Amino acid sequence: MNIFETSILIDCKIKDAFNFHSDTNNLVKISPDNIKVGILNLELPLKEGSIIELKISQFGIISNYWKLQIENLKPFNLITDKMISGPFKYWKHDHIFTEKNGKTLMTDSLNYELPFGFIGKIADKLFLNRMIRKQFEIRHMKTKDILE
Numbered sequence: 001m002n003i004f005e006t007s008i009l010i011d012c013k014i015k016d017a018f019n020f021h022s023d024t025n026n027l028v029k030i031s032p033d034n035i036k037v038g039i040l041n042l043e044l045p046l047k048e049g050s051i052i053e054l055k056i057s058q059f060g061i062i063s064n065y066w067k068l069q070i071e072n073l074k075p076f077n078l079i080t081d082k083m084i085s086g087p088f089k090y091w092k093h094d095h096i097f098t099e100k101n102g103k104t105l106m107t108d109s110l111n112y113e114l115p116f117g118f119i120g121k122i123a124d125k126l127f128l129n130r131m132i133r134k135q136f137e138i139r140h141m142k143t144k145d146i147l148e
Contacts, residue, residue: 001090002114002124004132007107008140009100012147017104018076018097020147022046027054030142032135034059048073052081089113089120106143108136 010017020026023044028037041053050070057063064087072080076097083091090113098105114120114128 002110002112002129004110004112004129004136005107006133006136006140007105008144010104010106010144010147012104014076014097014099014104016147017106017143018079020143021095021097021106022073022079024052029146030139032138035135036060040065046070046073046079051084087115089115106140108140 024039024042024046025044028039031037036057038055038057039052040055041051043050043052048070050073052066052068052070054066054068055063056066066086067084068081068086069084070079071082071092072078072094078097079095081093081095090111092111094107094109096107096109098107110132112132114124116123
């Protein structure tokens, strides 16, 4: 299992950061330019058990369908989505929001595993982990720009 975690401090109220991320439509606004997100199915407002279906295209040539379920939703503190079907063998993503001196510390914590056993592990070490890191860096900066 691979673990990835990154945080950013945003000068906004925790409620605003949480509400922004609990509207999956905003994923389109914060995705890197080389990733196109199509929302195929979405239940709003999000609640535990909600299903989200996405089509994610990268570099204009690779498309994947994701089906996610909201596993945990604790207003203003936590949103956990877990992949039901998609390109990963396992994907669980915690969006964690913590108040810090009147600002919001937003943390993304991922547990993921690629398919294809040993080959997947090599792919993760060679490029995927760096791609994930870069994607979340961009998502955090775009979120910060919007919310501040």
